[in-house]
Amino acid sequence: MKKLTIREARQSLTHLDRMLETEAEVVITRRGRVIARVHPAEPTRSMPSHGELRASMPRVRISSADLLREERDAR
Helix, strand or coil, X not given: CEEEEHHHHHHCHHHHHXXXXXXXXXXXXXXXXXXXXXXXXXXXXXXXXXHHHHHHCCCCCCCHHHHHHHHHHHC
């Protein structure tokens, strides 16, 4: 959680999106009292692991280059 005064919030408004990427919440205060809490609109999703997907797939015995060559020669 990042705390900003109202003045700091106005000055860093252009960087608010980057702040929300690193912080889950930004709290804006005026004279020490909380006046706003800013959260990302949607929770950030992590990218799926392609390594796990590849590991779950069965191994192919013939290389794709050989399969393409055979298909091309068959035409």
